[in-house]
Amino acid sequence: PQDGKTALETARTPNLDALARNGALGLTDPIFPGITPGSGPGHISLFGYDPMVYQIGRGIMEAFGVGMDVTDRDIATRANFATLKDGKIIDRRAGRPPTERNRALIALLSEQIQRIDGVEVRLCSGEEHRFVVVFRGDDLDDRIEDADPGEEGQPAKPAIAKVPEAQRTADIVNKFIARVTEILKDEEPTNSCLVRGFARDPNLPRMSDLFQLNPACVAVYPMYKGLAKLVGMAILPTQIDDTIRDQFHVVREHWNQHDFFFIHIKKIDSYGEDGNFDNRVHVLEDVDEALPELLALQPDVLAVAGDHSTPPSLKAHSWHPVPFLLHGEWVRIDDTTAFGETQCGHGGLGRFPAMFAMPQMLGHALKLDKFGA
Amino acid sequence: PQDGKTALETARTPNLDALARNGALGLTDPIFPGITPGSGPGHISLFGYDPMVYQIGRGIMEAFGVGMDVTDRDIATRANFATLKDGKIIDRRAGRPPTERNRALIALLSEQIQRIDGVEVRLCSGEEHRFVVVFRGDDLDDRIEDADPGEEGQPAKPAIAKVPEAQRTADIVNKFIARVTEILKDEEPTNSCLVRGFARDPNLPRMSDLFQLNPACVAVYPMYKGLAKLVGMAILPTQIDDTIRDQFHVVREHWNQHDFFFIHIKKIDSYGEDGNFDNRVHVLEDVDEALPELLALQPDVLAVAGDHSTPPSLKAHSWHPVPFLLHGEWVRIDDTTAFGETQCGHGGLGRFPAMFAMPQMLGHALKLDKFGA
Numbered sequence: 118p119q120d121g122k123t124a125l126e127t128a129r130t131p132n133l134d135a136l137a138r139n140g141a142l143g144l145t146d147p148i149f150p151g152i153t154p155g156s157g158p159g160h161i162s163l164f165g166y167d168p169m170v171y172q173i174g175r176g177i178m179e180a181f182g183v184g185m186d187v188t189d190r191d192i193a194t195r196a197n198f199a200t201l202k203d204g205k206i207i208d209r210r211a212g213r214p215p216t217e218r219n220r221a222l223i224a225l226l227s228e229q230i231q232r233i234d235g236v237e238v239r240l241c242s243g244e245e246h247r248f249v250v251v252f253r254g255d256d257l258d259d260r261i262e263d264a265d266p267g268e269e270g271q272p273a274k275p276a277i278a279k280v281p282e283a284q285r286t287a288d289i290v291n292k293f294i295a296r297v298t299e300i301l302k303d304e305e306p307t308n309s310c311l312v313r314g315f316a317r318d319p320n321l322p323r324m325s326d327l328f329q330l331n332p333a334c335v336a337v338y339p340m341y342k343g344l345a346k347l348v349g350m351a352i353l354p355t356q357i358d359d360t361i362r363d364q365f366h367v368v369r370e371h372w373n374q375h376d377f378f379f380i381h382i383k384k385i386d387s388y389g390e391d392g393n394f395d396n397r398v399h400v401l402e403d404v405d406e407a408l409p410e411l412l413a414l415q416p417d418v419l420a421v422a423g424d425h426s427t428p429p430s431l432k433a434h435s436w437h438p439v440p441f442l443l444h445g446e447w448v449r450i451d452d453t454t455a456f457g458e459t460q461c462g463h464g465g466l467g468r469f470p471a472m473f474a475m476p477q478m479l480g481h482a483l484k485l486d487k488f489g490a
Numbered sequence: 491p492q493d494g495k496t497a498l499e500t501a502r503t504p505n506l507d508a509l510a511r512n513g514a515l516g517l518t519d520p521i522f523p524g525i526t527p528g529s530g531p532g533h534i535s536l537f538g539y540d541p542m543v544y545q546i547g548r549g550i551m552e553a554f555g556v557g558m559d560v561t562d563r564d565i566a567t568r569a570n571f572a573t574l575k576d577g578k579i580i581d582r583r584a585g586r587p588p589t590e591r592n593r594a595l596i597a598l599l600s601e602q603i604q605r606i607d608g609v610e611v612r613l614c615s616g617e618e619h620r621f622v623v624v625f626r627g628d629d630l631d632d633r634i635e636d637a638d639p640g641e642e643g644q645p646a647k648p649a650i651a652k653v654p655e656a657q658r659t660a661d662i663v664n665k666f667i668a669r670v671t672e673i674l675k676d677e678e679p680t681n682s683c684l685v686r687g688f689a690r691d692p693n694l695p696r697m698s699d700l701f702q703l704n705p706a707c708v709a710v711y712p713m714y715k716g717l718a719k720l721v722g723m724a725i726l727p728t729q730i731d732d733t734i735r736d737q738f739h740v741v742r743e744h745w746n747q748h749d750f751f752f753i754h755i756k757k758i759d760s761y762g763e764d765g766n767f768d769n770r771v772h773v774l775e776d777v778d779e780a781l782p783e784l785l786a787l788q789p790d791v792l793a794v795a796g797d798h799s800t801p802p803s804l805k806a807h808s809w810h811p812v813p814f815l816l817h818g819e820w821v822r823i824d825d826t827t828a829f830g831e832t833q834c835g836h837g838g839l840g841r842f843p844a845m846f847a848m849p850q851m852l853g854h855a856l857k858l859d860k861f862g863a
Contacts, residue, residue: 449799
């Protein structure tokens with residue numbers, strides 16, 4: 118707003134500010150300076166993984182977003198309803214159908230297409246024209262070019278195998294598109310589909326192997342539960358409409374069963390994407406108000422972090438470095454007095470790649486051995 | 491202490507503070523954020539080497555610690571006196587014998603075991619149960635598993651070659667252990683030994699080759715002289731009880747023979763490990779008081795650095811980022827006013843890997859060429 122303060126700096130957050138005074142602040146770069154991360158790399162970097170090495174395909178992220186499971190035998194893809202006319206794709210989003218229409222079409226397709234050549238086909242609606250297809254079977258391969266001409270007025274493009282091993286999977290995808298186009302032939306504008314972002318489980322090493330932790334996730338949105346599952350976290354039970362206080366209660370109930378808790382607060386991000394500065398401020402104040410319940414558990418180390426910035430003025434994820442707060446017995450206290458972007462910019466932790474948040478949390482919890490003699 | 495200040499922030503250091511005002515501060519990470527370094531990687535990163543690439547084995551560090559030379563033909567190992575009973579190691583530290591007893595046993599063993607299969611065996615006492623064995627000969631190989639069961643109540647474990655080329659060395663080590671056990675058979679509890687940490691000279695590139703420097707070391711403790719020798723520094727003559735002022739005098743005497751001086755002040759670290767906050771403060775004040783003698787030499791660049799933090803409250807090396815001060819004609823002066831961890835946290839140099847200290851020193855001394863056209 119006019120006063121130049123961010124939502125975090127505008128919010129009244131006495132508890133977070135007290136943690137800043139008794140802890141240390143810094144700024145993280147999720148990928149590297151200037152790069153805007155998606156939610157996948159934004160999170161796995163905070164989980165201690167190099168996001169340039171461990172990449173999570175779009176199909177997997179979409180499947181997580183709608184709450185689908187993905188196993189080692191699956192290829193997940195993002196799909197659109199599209200409008201086909203005279204062999205050409207004339208609308209890649211099929212006129213953005215209402216989500217209810219999408220649901221009805223997916224129900225119909227799910228009934229009619231359950232298997233292709235022995236491969237299980239699972240469908241799930243997204244918003245408007247979007248849906249997710251997961252192919253489950255043996256020896257599938259995700260090295261396939263998008264079945265999407267990329268622009269309108271072009272002929273429909275089949276899935277094309279990039280390597281011979283992916284030919285069978287590409288054939289199955291093309292049979293799927295043909296079946297959809299056959300079933301929906303009288304449903305213009307939603308009379309065909311595009312399928313893209315072919316991706317399998319990236320087989321990330323588990324946090325239990327990497328860090329000897331027994332980690333748990335307390336998130337309410339499917340995408341973040343999916344990401345947590347990818348790195349081997351236990352997914353603790355939550356409801357989509359849980360409050361922040363509810364989430365903290367879940368942590369408390371499982372406090373003795375795990376030694377690492379990832380608590381994901383969704384709405385700070387959502388209100389940023391909506392450009393709703395005031396509500397963003399309110400959610401931050403809600404976090405602050407509920408915080409004593411978490412602090413009462415006396416964690417060895419508490420880190421308050423973000424997977425990316427989402428300035429309400431930009432209404433999107435951004436590349437700006439992200440506030441980071443570290444609190445715990447062994448933290449060297451800096452001279453910051455409140456949790457906010459400006460103070461984070463001269464905190465004692467400096468600016469660092471987000472993938473180094475995890476070793477710092479572990480170090481301050483006295484969980485790491487010395488390197489070298 | 492109660493006021494939240496570190497020893498460096500508590501110490502009265504008007505000369506260092508003046509350097510901060512006329513120079514720039516920052517924080518270094520010896521390895522990467524969160525990781526506690528041993529003295530080996532802590533130092534070689536400050537010497538400009540990537541500590542993840544150039545690793546120095548434990549046996550080498552132990553040999554340096556007791557002041558033994560290590561050449562290209564040597565395998566250095568760390569050893570313990572141990573108690574053997576009915577074929578089992580029942581005490582891995584042989585009841586922690588007095589160091590004098592250790593010295594007497596090593597004198598006896600040195601006399602009786604001088605060569606095995608043509609390989610020279612050199613022994614040196616450490617504290618209590620610890621000693622160092624250096625094997626010197628041709629074609630020795632350090633790829634050997636520790637001859638140490640790792641826990642008590644287990645059978646004695648021989649040295650085992652990890653690769654066929656190390657078989658001969660493993661055989662010699664096992665003959666050594668057999669000889670020791672034979673000679674000490676009536677000396678229970680110090681009637682056997684464990685040998686581990688097999689390591690050879692890592693053959694680091696020399697600083698003269700890397701940086702075209704003619705560097706010299708002014709340290710009083712053997713370990714740091716050993717590390718300096720590894721990177722090709724000349725070791726200037728010092729006594730173990732030299733004062734800081736004495737060390738600065740050694741620099742002055744050799745000022746025209748070298749263009750880089752590594753001056754190691756041991757006691758700041760020692761008092762940290764002892765948890766002696768007050769004495770740590772006093773040593774820092776001693777450094778400050780003697781500093782004008784060093785400044786009188788008018789170095790082009792002066793860097794004040796540490797190989798790791800050693801918080802007296804932790805009584806051990808730690809992962810915390812380390813204060814760094816840079817002073818010289820071409821340093822861009824920041825707005826810091828005193829040398830201490832908090833001000834380093836918002837100094838003009840920011841937080842950076844310690845291996846970049848050396849290129850920054852060289853750069854500010856106008857000793858580096860432009861990279862690229």
